[in-house]
Amino acid sequence: MKRTVLALAVVTLTAGGEIIDRIVGAAGTDVVTLSEARRYLEYQSVFQNKELDLSRQAYREAVDQLLNQVLIRREIEISRYTPPAMSEAEKRLNEWMADKDRGLKMQKQLAAYGITEDDLRKRLLWYITVIRFTDYRFSPGVQVRDEEIEEYYKSNxxxxxxxTSPGAPEPSLDESRAAIQQILVQQKTTQATNEWLNLARQQARVRIFEEALP
Structure with missing residues (x-):
């Protein structure tokens, strides 16, 4: 994903001059290509157990997410964060494969997309790393007040x-406090991450080249 932008019109050509790839987004001097966006959508299809979506909107969202990942990767490198072990990705993948129907579908998807299981493990590890890093980077500053917990308990x-459980005995506020605390911490961590990304995108002059999207 990491390349230098020589010109906005940079493309990859076959020997006959046919365009086979093109730049669809940039964050500073780092770029995202159309082929990377498609590969992202293929991985999402596998991870989310859904059909492949190659609509223009899906491509745009893919480019947007990949540009966010460029910025997060930079922050990980600066902070020298130690990523999770590959065994975590292995465990998650094995859980999916243990489901017979999903395992068979996943094998068909991998074959159709030309993705190896090793590639899948590495990509899954990267996604786990992103989640863990944003928690590591932003959750320590999150504070949840008692009144926020009480309000969430009553309103949500x-x-x-x-x-979901009509007629069942309702858990008390104290019984629900830990679960609600976790929910609110995650919500605030996500909010802090998004605020940081918005600022980082401005500083990196993030651009999506709409005319280059399929």
């Missing part, structure tokens, strides 16, 4: 519990 937790 109880209504959802009543909807």
């Amino acid at each position: 937790f109880l209504p959802q519990f009543r909807k």
